[in-house]
């Protein structure tokens with residue numbers, strides 16, 4: 223460490239090491255307690271730094287961690303399972319005695335071998351193949367809960383979270399039931415051996431256990447090799463070994479057998495314990511899940527973001543390269559701290575808040591990213607969802623026992639408590655009143671959560687006639703908490719009676735913490751607006767998704783012209799309110815058939831009177847769009863919402879305006895559904911994950927990507943919102959969305975996967 227005038231410590235590239243970097247101790251508190259908080263300074267000041275204590279470059283920001291994961295050629299994973307604390311000679315001798323020889327598995331293998339093998343062994347991990355394991359997870363979870371449900375207290379790690387993932391892992395792998403305690407001891411030894419900093423004495427005992435673990439894994443494998451006809455992923459691996467010994471060599475199988483027993487088990491045990499701790503510590507979130515189990519998949523992602531069980535992973539630079547502006551020399555070792563990336567202020571809104579409605583939580587990096595992204599992610603997700611569904615239903619009144627410590631194994635990769643003590647009053651168990659509850663499960667499709675299922679319960683606290691055929695509803699949290707803030711242009715999806723429709727938010731000043739929406743009752747529509755207007759009244763509980771904003775107001779323009787057609791006034795009014803608060807120069811054109819049918823007319827006139835121009839058809843003051851908007855000057859921004867024909871006309875006019883001056887929001891595309899007779903199949907090559915996905919003529923690119931296990935998100939599903947966007951590296955795009963501007967389309971480097979397709983037979987995506 224640098225003192226006074228002494229020469230400061232320097233990194234291998236010769237750069238001075240800052241005092242905080244020099245003081246970074248990953249095996250000690252506060253890092254061991256809360257790695258993300260302990261690295262907040264780094265994210266803000268020195269996002270990539272050299273840590274002399276371990277000889278690694280530490281990468282802390284989401285963007286940088288993802289970029290390193292993405293490029294597994296420059297940043298090789300070959301050190302992922304290397305012992306971070308060099309073994310003593312004595313330890314080496316112990317391991318040798320057991321014949322220990324852990325080499326390449328999947329997770330630390332370089333290309334091209336890795337991808338060839340991964341492809342060959344991927345089938346069992348695909349979403350459609352995993353659903354069949356769920357009944358077993360449920361059965362096991364219920365049976366374990368039965369053992370303690372009437373007792374009133376339990377250690378969830380010891381009594382269920384260790385045992386069930388282990389049994390599921392063994393079943394998935396095809397291994398007969400093994401002694402859980404022994405395997406747990408072995409897994410802990412493997413963790414400390416690889417990622418810990420044990421003392422020489424501790425190392426001895428660890429080495430004995432690692433040696434035994436190696437032998438046990440080999441004995442299991444020998445039995446499989448002798449008769450490879452069994453069911454399970456390891457059997458499949460053995461069969462592939464016989465078919466393709468060059469791609470799946472024996473040394474790989476031996477190493478993999480040991481590594482996968484940990485990868486498939488310990489990770490899920492710890493992630494589940496972390497998730498339950500997080501949710502029980504934030505009682506509101508737990509209660510929300512009890513009331514609304516549909517949120518479980520999104521809660522699991524949010525818990526993986528806040529409390530993933532793998533907090534950091536390693537790569538080594540195969541050539542000199544830059545990460546976050548810092549030069550990493552060839553051979554430089556990198557510690558990618560996913561726990562820090564997952565709480566990076568520059569990527570997440572309110573990163574410190576556990577928000578189970580967060581709809582981009584799936585962007586967490588707890589499963590890694592790219593070619594090596596966790597193959598078992600959907601098994602882990604499924605198990606965690608089943609646990610949460612069973613516990614929130616059968617033990618909603620469960621609480622954390624106060625005063626416990628949540629200590630885990632001291633190491634740089636795996637994180638989770640050794641025990642999790644909970645208690646409850648068995649007399650309150652809902653099953654005592656309603657025994658059938660035990661069997662009432664909610665199942666979720668395998669894979670990343672679907673954005674549209676992230677639904678919040680709200681109650682209608684006011685229903686009001688705003689104009690002929692237009693009703694507005696004021697929505698509030700059922701427990702009286704303020705609803706989250708939103709920005710002008712945002713919308714929510716209203717879900718009720720089997721219908722789901724998008725409505726812009728237009729709460730008036732003074733309605734903070736509550737959301738107002740307005741609905742035009744469309745007599746000839748598809749039934750949603752009729753249902754909402756006719757069946758919903760004050761006191762009704764409904765569900766909403768969002769708020770989301772795909773119609774953001776750029777607050778930096780010099781002048782604004784806002785145009786609303788009919789019910790399109792809702793986002794436009796919110797924008798006008800905002801511009802008024804900001805003191806900006808704006809005009810508001812409001813068009814409608816008659817005053818009686820124009821919602822919020824009073825508000826428009828009272829709040830925006832001097833700036834508002836009304837265009838009322840039955841008064842003969844219809845807006846002359848072509849005349850009024852023939853020209854738009856530089857610095858002026860036009861925001862429009864209204865009927866499709868009005869927006870189409872504006873898009874035509876905007877051809878003569880400065881680029882990017884028109885902003886609009888459609889609520890439907892009117893786009894025809896996919897007609898396979900007129901489409902062609904194509905191939906999507908995924909540059910980051912090394913996969914090739916076939917897209918059939920009758921499916922969307924988005925659906926094909928989800929089928930291949932890629933965690934891409936969609937919201938509108940019809941090219942309106944931009945949430946399903948993918949980077950395009952190569953190939954011509956047949957754009958069918960309404961998100962991208964002409965200039966953006968022309969660049970050809972992004973596409974909306976829910977609707978757009980490849981023009982040719984092949985497209986390369988940055989996924």
Ligand code: HEM
Nearest residue numbers: 328329485486489490493589590591594595596597598602
């Ligand atoms: C790889 C995390 C559960 C099997 C990985 C990686 C991480 C990870 C961080 C390295 C990713 C990279 O280098 O980009 C987790 C977490 C889990 C979990 C947090 C639980 C919450 C599972 C399960 C299985 C599994 C249940 C198997 C049944 C694998 C395999 C790889 C892997 C085979 C290597 C993939 C490759 O290198 O191509 N996991 N994992 N994991 N995981 Fe998981």
Ligand code: FES
Nearest residue numbers: 937939943944976
């Ligand atoms: Fe909205 Fe694709 S999901 S554009």
